[in-house]
Amino acid sequence: MARLDYIDTYQHKLWIHLLDNLPSGYTISNTVNTDLDITKRMTPPYLQQSTVEVERSNSSAGGGTSRTTFIHTISVYVNKDDRQQKLAMPATVQQLVGAFENKWINGLYLLEASPEKVGDEPNTNLYRYDINVNGYFEGN
DSSP states (O other): OOTTTHHHHHHHHHHHHHHHTOOTTOOGGGBSSOSSSOOOOOOSSEEEEEEEEEEEEEOSGGGOOEEEEEEEEEEEEEETTOHHHHHHHHHHHHHHHHHHTTEEETTEEEEEEEEEEEEEOTTSSEEEEEEEEEEEEEEO
16 A cells, blocks of 8 residues: 555545455344444444554554554444354354454454453443454555
């Protein structure tokens, strides 16, 4: 990627990759912040993504190329009172890990995808599981 191209492209690539690899039983309407519809109240089950840049550093002599590392998190929310949704959660997490772990997506190198049980969300009817994907990309 060219200098600063990452600002408006790498998160889009991660979103598209999720939409192309939705787990069984999920549709685009089960994803938060897809920017394809008006803002709406989400009802479980649904998916939410977020990305945090960890570090940007030179990766070549003279500073001609930089490497940016990031953590991309996909949160799976289900209704904690719905037994079927909670039973389907492990399969959903496994499909998402398989879709994101050790992949190369248009210049993004996705490394390990670590599932983490968060559990009950306080003061809600939601139960949550996160998949944290470590990755990086390089540019000049």
